[in-house]
Amino acid sequence: MSQILEIEGPTPRQLLARRAAGHPGFLIGTTILSILVLVALAAPLLAPHDPYAQDLTQRLLPPVWAETGTWNHLFGTDALGRDYLSRILHGTRVSLLIGLCAAVGSGIIGAMLGMLAGYYGGRVDNVVTFFISVRLALPVVLVSLAVVSIFGGRLWIVVAILSLLLWDRYAVVVRAATQQLRSREFVTAALAMGASTPRILLGELLPNLAGPLLVVGSLEVGHAILLESALSFLGLGVQPPTPSWGLMVAESKGMIFYDARLIALPGAAIALTVMAINLMGDGLRDILSPGGRA
Amino acid sequence: MTDALMSVRDVSRVFSLGHGPFTRQGHLRALDRVSFDLFPGEVLAVVGESGSGKSTLSRIMLGLDRPSGGEVLLEGKPVETYRRRAFARIVQPVFQDPYSSLNPHKTVRQLIEMPLVIAGEEGKAERLRKVRELLDILRMPTRMLDAYPSQMSGGQRQRVAIARALISRPRIVICDEPTSALDVSVQAQVLNLLMELRATFQLTYIFISHDLSVVEYIADRVAVLQEGKLVELADVGTLFASPRCDYTRQLLESALTIPRVEESMRPPDGPNL
Amino acid sequence: MKMASPPDKTTPGRPVLEARNLSVTIATPRGEVKAVRGVNLSVAHGETLGIVGESGSGKSVTSLALMRLMPSNADVTADRLVLGETDLLSVSERRMADLRGQRMAMIFQEPMTALNPVLTIGRQLVETHRRHRRASVAEARAHATDLLDRVGVPRPSERLGSYPHQLSGGLRQRVMIAMALMCDPDLIIADEPTTALDVTIQAQILDLLAEIQAERGLAMIFISHDIGVVARIAHQVQVMYGGQTVERGSVTDVLSRPEHPYTRALLSAVPRRGMRWGRDKLGAATWNGLGEGGGE
Numbered sequence: 134m135s136q137i138l139e140i141e142g143p144t145p146r147q148l149l150a151r152r153a154a155g156h157p158g159f160l161i162g163t164t165i166l167s168i169l170v171l172v173a174l175a176a177p178l179l180a181p182h183d184p185y186a187q188d189l190t191q192r193l194l195p196p197v198w199a200e201t202g203t204w205n206h207l208f209g210t211d212a213l214g215r216d217y218l219s220r221i222l223h224g225t226r227v228s229l230l231i232g233l234c235a236a237v238g239s240g241i242i243g244a245m246l247g248m249l250a251g252y253y254g255g256r257v258d259n260v261v262t263f264f265i266s267v268r269l270a271l272p273v274v275l276v277s278l279a280v281v282s283i284f285g286g287r288l289w290i291v292v293a294i295l296s297l298l299l300w301d302r303y304a305v306v307v308r309a310a311t312q313q314l315r316s317r318e319f320v321t322a323a324l325a326m327g328a329s330t331p332r333i334l335l336g337e338l339l340p341n342l343a344g345p346l347l348v349v350g351s352l353e354v355g356h357a358i359l360l361e362s363a364l365s366f367l368g369l370g371v372q373p374p375t376p377s378w379g380l381m382v383a384e385s386k387g388m389i390f391y392d393a394r395l396i397a398l399p400g401a402a403i404a405l406t407v408m409a410i411n412l413m414g415d416g417l418r419d420i421l422s423p424g425g426r427a
Numbered sequence: 428m429t430d431a432l433m434s435v436r437d438v439s440r441v442f443s444l445g446h447g448p449f450t451r452q453g454h455l456r457a458l459d460r461v462s463f464d465l466f467p468g469e470v471l472a473v474v475g476e477s478g479s480g481k482s483t484l485s486r487i488m489l490g491l492d493r494p495s496g497g498e499v500l501l502e503g504k505p506v507e508t509y510r511r512r513a514f515a516r517i518v519q520p521v522f523q524d525p526y527s528s529l530n531p532h533k534t535v536r537q538l539i540e541m542p543l544v545i546a547g548e549e550g551k552a553e554r555l556r557k558v559r560e561l562l563d564i565l566r567m568p569t570r571m572l573d574a575y576p577s578q579m580s581g582g583q584r585q586r587v588a589i590a591r592a593l594i595s596r597p598r599i600v601i602c603d604e605p606t607s608a609l610d611v612s613v614q615a616q617v618l619n620l621l622m623e624l625r626a627t628f629q630l631t632y633i634f635i636s637h638d639l640s641v642v643e644y645i646a647d648r649v650a651v652l653q654e655g656k657l658v659e660l661a662d663v664g665t666l667f668a669s670p671r672c673d674y675t676r677q678l679l680e681s682a683l684t685i686p687r688v689e690e691s692m693r694p695p696d697g698p699n700l
Numbered sequence: 701m702k703m704a705s706p707p708d709k710t711t712p713g714r715p716v717l718e719a720r721n722l723s724v725t726i727a728t729p730r731g732e733v734k735a736v737r738g739v740n741l742s743v744a745h746g747e748t749l750g751i752v753g754e755s756g757s758g759k760s761v762t763s764l765a766l767m768r769l770m771p772s773n774a775d776v777t778a779d780r781l782v783l784g785e786t787d788l789l790s791v792s793e794r795r796m797a798d799l800r801g802q803r804m805a806m807i808f809q810e811p812m813t814a815l816n817p818v819l820t821i822g823r824q825l826v827e828t829h830r831r832h833r834r835a836s837v838a839e840a841r842a843h844a845t846d847l848l849d850r851v852g853v854p855r856p857s858e859r860l861g862s863y864p865h866q867l868s869g870g871l872r873q874r875v876m877i878a879m880a881l882m883c884d885p886d887l888i889i890a891d892e893p894t895t896a897l898d899v900t901i902q903a904q905i906l907d908l909l910a911e912i913q914a915e916r917g918l919a920m921i922f923i924s925h926d927i928g929v930v931a932r933i934a935h936q937v938q939v940m941y942g943g944q945t946v947e948r949g950s951v952t953d954v955l956s957r958p959e960h961p962y963t964r965a966l967l968s969a970v971p972r973r974g975m976r977w978g979r980d981k982l983g984a985a986t987w988n989g990l991g992e993g994g995g996e
Binding site: 622 | 754755869898899900901902903904906925926927928929931932955965966967968969970971972973974975976977980981982983
């Protein structure tokens with residue numbers, strides 16, 4: 134009877150772990166991102182100074198690698214005499230928080246619309262497809278400009294704007310995946326067992342959509358961080374004196390020819406973060422997609 | 428004869444086909460005034476080729492689709508009067524492809540207990556007790572509880588699907604080609620198991636199949652569908668010995684059999700390699 | 701190249717295809733899998749060899765290895781692998797491509813995936829022919845029409861303009877057979893060619909294959925999981941399990957007097973005409989312990 138009794142092979146999770154361990158891009162991305170998350174969490178402990186404390190006597194001090202630099206201000210100070218390292222460390226918090234919240238918020242909107250469209254098809258699908266087209270036709274900057282000028286540039290408003298502007302990719306991916314899953318017999322089986330529609334959508338379909346959602350989600354975090362920086366640079370995002378990388382670039386844009394570090398350092402932080410996230414996202418796609426059944 | 432458990436009365440199902448810019452509107456009559464009764468304890472086989480309407484019939488009998496005409500009675504009452512959960516209490520499905528009918532992201536325990544979770548009447552401990560009991564009856568070890576479908580063979584998966592169908596103690600199980608995706612040796616195990624379970628659980632089967640030798644092995648009565656019409660319905664002995672309808676005769680002639688076993692050939696007692 | 705007269709079926713001549721000690725090892729990330737282990741087979745003109753086995757028995761890998769259609773992570777070895785006079789182990793990939801189609805042709809389970817959906821079947825038949833034979837389009841078309849007629853496609857000249865999706869499953873499989881015959885091969889390898897078809901169509905296709913095979917004196921290797929199908933069409937049968945041949949012989953011998961326990965168990969699991977639950981019982985669990993590794 135050994136054939137009946139045997140359980141073969143690893144669990145789906147073990148299989149994923151094994152594939153992840155063999156994917157260098159994913160490992161590098163995840164490592165950098167983990168460090169960034171730790172930095173964000175521990176920013177008050179790591180930062181040598183208060184990121185908001187101005188000292189007009191200490192304006193535009195050079196970084197430690199310049200000839201006149203000191204260890205007291207590792208990255209120097211900005212035009213208002215604030216410690217630049219502390220501001221960049223605290224900026225990690227703002228960027229990751231906005232990126233994550235916006236990705237989750239837009240993920241909820243996009244996944245819901247996509248699942249409904251894919252599961253019901255027909256008229257529901259037409260309506261959702263119309264919403265997707267409308268969303269794609271909206272110019273992000275113009276909408277942000279309007280919303281921010283009405284409601285102001287508080288952090289949660291930026292998150293809300295981004296959530297409402299980034300759900301389209303989720304909806305497209307989830308809709309296609311749901312259409313495929315809908316014809317699988319386990320959905321029919323659940324229907325025949327008397328399962329309600331919410332149970333089928335959330336209990337049966339959602340776990341199978343976790344893969345594509347994670348992949349899109351990770352890439353959207355990067356997207357959101359870039360957008361937040363762009364909006365802040367234009368003065369439409371986070372308002373001063375909050376230490377946001379985009380805002381820091383904007384505040385220093387006049388200095389670009391005199392003190393390039395003021396732009397290069399927050400710019401590098403943005404690039405590093407987004408690169409790490411994209412490496413992880415691409416890795417996730419490779420890891421999750423080959424085992425479509427896993 | 429006892430009262431029918433399920434009655435299919437004059438059931439028709441018409442699908443309207445595409446009406447896009449390039450296609451003419453058309454109708455497909457998948458089922459055409461099909462009538463039969465299902466009696467408690469019997470195995471009624473529904474035989475037909477692709478396009479015969481057997482899948483449509485199975486969907487209607489599972490309450491997943493409504494007939495365009497006619498009605499289906501369950502225990503004497505029209506199926507429309509049942510709520511979905513109440514209907515599922517009485518009728519449960521086993522599908523063809525256990526690779527597709529089990530959600531790949533759920534463990535064996537979650538899969539089997541699902542009908543109970545939907546019914547929402549028992550506590551967690553009680554559900555687990557029932558799942559264990561059923562695994563025991565199906566001769567599957569309890570360490571399978573936390574396995575995922577991807578870790579199991581086709582036969583094991585089909586056992587899980589059967590366990591899931593039986594956990595809420597239904598009266599009717601509708602098997603839609605339950606063995607056609609399996610190897611012959613596994614098919615034999617599953618067929619024998621289904622027949623043993625019929626006695627244990629006092630089940631009535633509707634067995635949809637294209638394989639006539641399988642049908643002859645397990646069915647009490649056979650209904651033959653051709654292009655949506657019920658062309659013949661008879662006891663299995665009568666149908667195989669003297670089919671009335673030409674189409675049935677053609678089916679029987681096309682079925683491939685192997686020569687009968689000679690007396691010298693007895694199944695081995697065990698592995699003796 | 702063709703033999704002058706079809707040989708007598710009962711006394712097969714020299715084998716068309718012969719494989720000795722054929723092994724296939726597939727490298728996977730989790731280690732090497734020996735899919736086929738030391739299989740011998742030979743098939744002569746006018747003979748059909750049935751290969752029966754369950755999933756994972758290596759029967760399909762064997763057929764692909766014979767055509768040298770294995771992916772690069774597979775290692776095929778054999779003491780001898782000969783098609784007529786040609787040693788298939790040493791010929792170049794280019795020569796092999798010529799041989800496939802010209803001297804050996806394959807019929808697959810799902811014609812819809814084997815036929816190109818965007819080309820008419822006439823075009824596909826003609827291309828196959830012209831790739832291997834220097835024939836004019838008109839000649840090739842005439843040949844294609846004749847063959848479609850022979851395999852029972854109604855109104856063959858009109859059908860040349862049809863696309864695969866316009867045909868029913870049975871017709872598509874007939875077209876596949878015609879395509880396999882276009883270059884007059886010596887050997888046809890059919891891998892589960894009737895599994896996707898309805899029973900009545902399946903019987904028709906099997907009869908057609910048997911007829912054509914006898915008429916042209918072809919050698920045919922017919923792979924199936926269905927013992928009933930093999931019993932209907934094959935002369936010789938080879939039962940595979942775990943990558944090895946466990947039993948071989950004439951169909952009548954193997955099916956009526958199986959010697960190997962696996963063959964016996966397999967046969968006892970197949971429902972036969974007149975078997976009824978309660979009176980007869982399918983032998984299902986008797987060889988379950990046979991287990992991994994072939995047991996030898």
